[in-house]
Amino acid sequence: MTFPLVPVQASEVARETDHLCIALVCASAIVCLIVFGPMFFFLFKYRNGHPADRSPVNLPQTKIEITWTVLPLLIFMCFYAWGARQYFNIERPPPGAMEIDVVGQQWMWKIQHPEGNREINELHVPAGRIIKLMMTSQDVIHDFYLPAFRTKQDVLPGRYTVQWFKADKIGSYHLFCSEYCGTSHAQMIGRIVVMSPADYQHWLANGEPGPTMVQSGERLFRELGCSGCHMGSTVVRAPPLQGVFGRPVPLNNGDVVMADEGYIRDSILLPAKQIVGGYTNDMPSYSGHLTEEQVMELIAYIKSLGNQSPTGTQ
Amino acid sequence: MNATLPQTETEFTRTRGRVPSYFEEGGRTVGSWLLTTDHKRIGILYLYSILFYFTIAAIAAAIIRLELITPQGDLVSAETYNKLFTIHGTLMVWFFLIPSIPSVLGNFVIPLMIGAKDLAFPRLNLLSWYLFNIGGLIALYAVAIGGVDTGWTFYTPYSSAFTNSHVVTMVAGVFIAGFSSILTGVNFIVTIHKLRAPGLTWFKMPIFLWSNYATSVILVMATPVLAMTLVLLSIERIWGVGVFDPKLGGDPVLFQHLFWFYSHPAVYIMILPGMGVVSELVTCFARKPIFGYHFVAFASVAIALIGFVVWGHHMFTAGTSIYSGLFFSLMSYLVAVPSAIKVFNWTMTLYRGRIFLTTPMLYALGFIGLFTIGGLTGLFVAALAIDVHVTDTYFIVAHFHYIMVGGMVTGFLGGLHYWWPKITGRLYPENLGRLSALIIFIGFNLTFFPQYIMGYLGMVRRYHSYAPEFQIYHVMSSAGASILGVGYILPLIYLIWSLKHGKKAPANPWNATGLEWQTTSPPPKHNFIETPVVTREPYQYSPEVEERMIYG
Numbered sequence: 001m002t003f004p005l006v007p008v009q010a011s012e013v014a015r016e017t018d019h020l021c022i023a024l025v026c027a028s029a030i031v032c033l034i035v036f037g038p039m040f041f042f043l044f045k046y047r048n049g050h051p052a053d054r055s056p057v058n059l060p061q062t063k064i065e066i067t068w069t070v071l072p073l074l075i076f077m078c079f080y081a082w083g084a085r086q087y088f089n090i091e092r093p094p095p096g097a098m099e100i101d102v103v104g105q106q107w108m109w110k111i112q113h114p115e116g117n118r119e120i121n122e123l124h125v126p127a128g129r130i131i132k133l134m135m136t137s138q139d140v141i142h143d144f145y146l147p148a149f150r151t152k153q154d155v156l157p158g159r160y161t162v163q164w165f166k167a168d169k170i171g172s173y174h175l176f177c178s179e180y181c182g183t184s185h186a187q188m189i190g191r192i193v194v195m196s197p198a199d200y201q202h203w204l205a206n207g208e209p210g211p212t213m214v215q216s217g218e219r220l221f222r223e224l225g226c227s228g229c230h231m232g233s234t235v236v237r238a239p240p241l242q243g244v245f246g247r248p249v250p251l252n253n254g255d256v257v258m259a260d261e262g263y264i265r266d267s268i269l270l271p272a273k274q275i276v277g278g279y280t281n282d283m284p285s286y287s288g289h290l291t292e293e294q295v296m297e298l299i300a301y302i303k304s305l306g307n308q309s310p311t312g313t314q
Numbered sequence: 315m316n317a318t319l320p321q322t323e324t325e326f327t328r329t330r331g332r333v334p335s336y337f338e339e340g341g342r343t344v345g346s347w348l349l350t351t352d353h354k355r356i357g358i359l360y361l362y363s364i365l366f367y368f369t370i371a372a373i374a375a376a377i378i379r380l381e382l383i384t385p386q387g388d389l390v391s392a393e394t395y396n397k398l399f400t401i402h403g404t405l406m407v408w409f410f411l412i413p414s415i416p417s418v419l420g421n422f423v424i425p426l427m428i429g430a431k432d433l434a435f436p437r438l439n440l441l442s443w444y445l446f447n448i449g450g451l452i453a454l455y456a457v458a459i460g461g462v463d464t465g466w467t468f469y470t471p472y473s474s475a476f477t478n479s480h481v482v483t484m485v486a487g488v489f490i491a492g493f494s495s496i497l498t499g500v501n502f503i504v505t506i507h508k509l510r511a512p513g514l515t516w517f518k519m520p521i522f523l524w525s526n527y528a529t530s531v532i533l534v535m536a537t538p539v540l541a542m543t544l545v546l547l548s549i550e551r552i553w554g555v556g557v558f559d560p561k562l563g564g565d566p567v568l569f570q571h572l573f574w575f576y577s578h579p580a581v582y583i584m585i586l587p588g589m590g591v592v593s594e595l596v597t598c599f600a601r602k603p604i605f606g607y608h609f610v611a612f613a614s615v616a617i618a619l620i621g622f623v624v625w626g627h628h629m630f631t632a633g634t635s636i637y638s639g640l641f642f643s644l645m646s647y648l649v650a651v652p653s654a655i656k657v658f659n660w661t662m663t664l665y666r667g668r669i670f671l672t673t674p675m676l677y678a679l680g681f682i683g684l685f686t687i688g689g690l691t692g693l694f695v696a697a698l699a700i701d702v703h704v705t706d707t708y709f710i711v712a713h714f715h716y717i718m719v720g721g722m723v724t725g726f727l728g729g730l731h732y733w734w735p736k737i738t739g740r741l742y743p744e745n746l747g748r749l750s751a752l753i754i755f756i757g758f759n760l761t762f763f764p765q766y767i768m769g770y771l772g773m774v775r776r777y778h779s780y781a782p783e784f785q786i787y788h789v790m791s792s793a794g795a796s797i798l799g800v801g802y803i804l805p806l807i808y809l810i811w812s813l814k815h816g817k818k819a820p821a822n823p824w825n826a827t828g829l830e831w832q833t834t835s836p837p838p839k840h841n842f843i844e845t846p847v848v849t850r851e852p853y854q855y856s857p858e859v860e861e862r863m864i865y866g
Contacts, residue, residue: 003786007771017699021770024697028690035661035686042664043679046600046857047671054666054857065609068658069651076647076693083697084640090702091636106476140472141566143631143706147772150703154632156567157471158560161633174781178706178774180465182472183393186777 010148010169010194013090017150020082027075090151093164097132100125101213101296104135104142104155107184109175112293114300116216117207121190123175125167126200132164134261138292143179146192154179160261167194217301220294224286238283239276243306250277264299335739339839351436352839357422358737359443364410364418365806367450371405374398376799379761379792387779395778396463397479403466408488409450411722412580415587416533417446417498419729420526422737424502426830426837427520429511429846434504442497449491456483465776467577470558470569474550482551485544492537492544495583499533502526511829513848517611520828520852521604524611525590528618532579532586536622540576543569567632574625582621584718585685586614588725589656592678595728596660598826599675600667601861603853606659613652620649630701639698646696653689657682668857672824672865673747677728680755684720688713691766708787709769712762720758727754727805734809735819739836742812744865746804754801760794823864827854 009015045052100123103110111119125131135144137157145152146165153163177188195203211219221227229238245264248256252275257263266273268290271283290298336354340346347355378398381389390398421439425432433439456462462484464473473481506527510519546557547569556562558569597604604610626634626642660682669675691713695701704710734742765773768787773780780788822831827850833842 002783004771004783005767017703020697021694021700024694024700028693031690032686035657036683039661039664039679039682042661042667043669043671046664046667047669048861048863052666054668056858057666061606064662065606065655065659069609069655072654073648073651076650079693079697080644080647083699083701084643085699087630087639087643087698087702088636090699091639140476141469145706145772145774147703150699152631152702152705156560156633158566159633174772176772176774180396180467180469180472180706180776182476183396183463185396186387186392186774186779189781 008148008169008171008173010167010171010173011150011165012168013086013165014148014150016086016089020079020086023082024079027079093132093162094130097130097164098126099132099134101293101300102133102135102144102155103292103296104137104139104144104177104181104188106139106182107177107188109144109177109188109190110293112213112296113204114213115204115207116210116212117204118210121175123190123192124200124203125192125194126197127167127170127194128197130164130166132162134296135161135163136265136292136296140181141179142177142181142188145176145178146173147176148173148192152178160265167192170194170196213297213300214304216294217297217299217304220290220298221301224289226298229283237279239279241302241305245303245306249274251275252277252279261299264302265295268295268298333834333838333843335834335836336839337739337836349440351432351440353421353425353433353436353439354737354837354841356439356443357418357420360413360417360421360446363443363447363450364413367405367409370454371402371410372799372802374402374405376795378402379795381778382780382788383785383792385780385782385785385788392778393463396465396776397457397461399776400462400465400484401457404453404462404484404488405450406718407466407580407584408491409446409453411584411718412495413446413498414584414722414726415591415729416502416526416529416583417442417494419591419726419733420502420529420587421498423733423830424505424523424526425509426736426833426841427523427828428506428509428514429829429842429848430505430509431840431842433501434508435501438497438501442494442501445497446491446494449487449489449494451487452490453484453487456480456487459483467573468544468547468569469573470547470550470564470566471560474547474557475559475561482548485548489541489544492541495533495537499530499537502530503534506530511846511848514829517608518848518850518852519611521593521607521610521614522587522590525586525593525614528614529583529586532583532618532621536576536579536583539572540580543572543576546572567629567634570629570632571625574628575622578625578628579618579621581714581717582617584722586617588681588685588722589614591725591729591732592660592681593656594826594828595674595678595732596663596682597853597855598732598824599670599672599678600664601670601855601857601859602663602665602667603851603855604659605662605665606655607852609655610659613655616652617649620645620652624649627696627701628705630698631705643696643698643701647693650689650692650696653685657686657689666857668859668861670863670865671748672863673742673744673751674728674732676748676751676755677724677731680751681721681724681728683755684716684724684758688716688720691716704769706775707769708765708773708775711775712765712769715762715765720762724754724758727751730809731805732824733830734812735823736830736835736837738813738816739819740812740816741819741823741864742805742816743808746808750801750804750808753797753804757794757797757799757801761791761798762794764788764790764794820864825861825863827852 101112135155137155142155149165153161172191172193175190175192230241244259249259250256269287272281462479549555550557556564558564558566624645627646630639764787768784773784819835
């Protein structure tokens with residue numbers, strides 16, 4: 001049996017979170033001294049049978065109370081601010097991330113790399129790159145927990161959640177599902193393998209040769225008939241998709257939404273939810289016809305359209 | 315708080331003749347117990363009931379701890395394991411912790427403490443006990459016909475659309491027990507408002523009354539939200555009406571909001587009464603008035619109020635907005651302030667006191683120690699970044715067990731020993747009492763402290779099997795649990811033994827000031843021969859005066 005005391009630190013975020021934790025441990029130790037020190041002293045000095053001065057004294061009670069109300073409050077606010085700042089670091093992916101898609105299902109993790117490589121319960125990533133995970137679940141709520149990076153994020157059915165990390169230490173680390181998801185919850189585990197960028201390229205190249213996500217998405221786009229309305233000049237009027245990703249889209253009810261992954265997902269599965277301004281709802285729902293992975297491939301393709309032909313934007 | 319003059323039992327007997335106790339008056343038949351409206355008898359009925367549910371839930375915990383000694387899931391199947399922690403959580407939370415101090419000790423002591431004959435609505439009180447047990451038996455029926463594997467939190471859409479276990483039956487049990495909570499809460503609020511003895515103004519009330527008042531407010535305001543949530547869950551599960559399941563157009567995170575809107579205040583239902591008990595014990599056994607009475611009293615109210623706006627801290631990684639995280643983290647730090655105030659005031663109460671380390675006092679000191687550690691680790695999980703790492707790990711498990719078991723159960727046992735002479739008219743064996751308080755403290759820390767470390771290392775909760783590197787901590791934890799088990803069985807044995815063989819208790823064995831000690835032990839059916847009149851502040855103890863306590 002081993003006796004580990006500190007978890008592996010494999011990212012800058014992990015080190016920063018641990019600093020906060022160490023500061024809290026020190027503060028707690030001081031509080032324990034302040035509370036338990038006098039407590040044991042009083043218990044000893046004023047125990048029954050031990051002579052001591054027990055005559056009542058007039059202490060400045062209100063001043064004392066205000067002191068031990070305000071002082072902890074100030075200390076708490078420092079930790080609050082520190083924790084919140086670090087939380088914003090953890091929750092907001094920096095720009096320039098490499099995107100990998102994750103689909104949770106009872107009881108496995110399915111992962112798709114942009115290059116088309118797929119893996120189950122394993123995630124290979126290059127060290128030193130910002131990795132952004134776009135995650136969804138096809139059944140219940142799961143949680144993608146990477147203790148070595150001190151990050152976790154619930155993976156929800158029906159929407160995308162995001163988490164990011166930047167591994168700086170080569171190695172193999174735990175991946176746990178940390179939201180209870182049914183019978184084999186404890187088996188929904190895997191590992192994350194951090195490799196040098198060269199090894200990662202090697203690993204990608206040695207994977208099963210297959211289309212990239214954009215290529216798979218493009219094929220689906222044609223096969224499902226999306227291109228019939230959304231591409232080229234046709235009689236059916238549908239909003240063009242070139243360059244739509246990441247831009248604000250005006251809706252016919254006057255709202256404006258940001259065309260992110262969640263918006264595109266909803267537009268495919270629940271087309272009636274948000275109608276683009278100037279259009280009518282003629283699109284059938286693809287809910288039930290597509291797997292979560294296929295939706296993600298379509299999104300990858302639609303995202304890629306922005307780069308190809310900027311002239312096609314509205 | 316003194317009545318006109320403290321009277322010993324002998325004075326009572328000499329001046330008025332022997333008064334029949336509530337055991338004798340009304341008879342000893344089964345019917346006299348099951349149809350009683352006497353708050354004292356109902357308190358005892360609750361004591362038996364919660365002991366029953368506690369035992370089942372504790373057996374589930376014992377099997378869980380046995381299973382976790384080895385990393386492989388080898389003792390029970392994964393499915394059984396999941397059902398075991400669901401039984402443990404559901405029964406412990408709703409059928410032991412929530413009713414523990416309010417419904418047992420509160421029921422017994424509140425009317426005595428305020429100088430009343432009974433609670434404001436004695437029949438409602440009995441109904442409340444029946445509802446509680448109907449709910450409890452339905453929950454046990456759900457266990458008997460196959461169990462539930464959702465965890466006590468019933469998260470959707472797993473609970474509403476995926477599991478094939480008996481969720482609706484279990485939820486029905488909790489739903490019905492909720493009404494018992496609401497009725498008890500209403501009863502306490504009205505009693506404390508309307509039935510206080512002449513002279514007993516709000517600021518002459520013992521802190522135990524303040525904390526039970528705050529608890530009752532939460533019971534009345536939060537429990538209906540739980541009831542509605544469970545109804546919505548059942549509607550979705552039975553009829554497929556989309557509320558929480560995204561496939562039906564619902565939102566699974568909505569369930570978490572509603573659930574924690576009840577369940578976080580419920581955590582304060584599970585700790586405020588314990589704080590009340592500790593305030594009684596520390597003053598009595600330090601022979602000192604409580605330091606900062608108003609601050610301690612209002613801290614209870616502040617905890618109850620702020621406790622309603624912290625629920626989002628259970629959901630920092632659930633996919634809610636990061637700005638809502640900012641708000642709920644701030645509120646969580648704010649709610650820690652009144653808790654800290656209480657700890658400082660209890661410690662200061664010891665200064666220049668005359669300290670008797672009796673069993674109840676040992677429990678009270680244990681409470682302060684464990685609650686402080688639980689509260690300090692609460693500052694860790696309130697820090698957003700740390701919570702991202704430790705939520706849903708054993709760190710959280712350790713944190714809430716320090717509060718609920720280290721806090722509430724320790725407070726409950728302290729209170730039970732303190733009022734035992736009043737409840738039963740018998741004294742418990744003091745040395746065994748002190749020994750068991752010590753065993754519980756050691757066993758508790760050995761069980762739960764290692765869980766903080768393994769939680770920070772990344773050990774996820776509700777795992778039937780785990781990575782081998784965590785084993786050392788699980789072995790420590792299971793060893794601690796067996797010590798803790800001994801610590802719980804010991805009082806069970808000697809308290810039952812004392813019912814027949816314990817020395818007869820005088821009216822006021824602790825020379826305590828509360829009104830409950832101004833009547834006989836055990837009290838007569840209507841509590842007081844004459845309605846007491848209160849003229850003094852609470853906790854008028856004098857540490858300068860040499861005293862001999864019954865266990866001195």
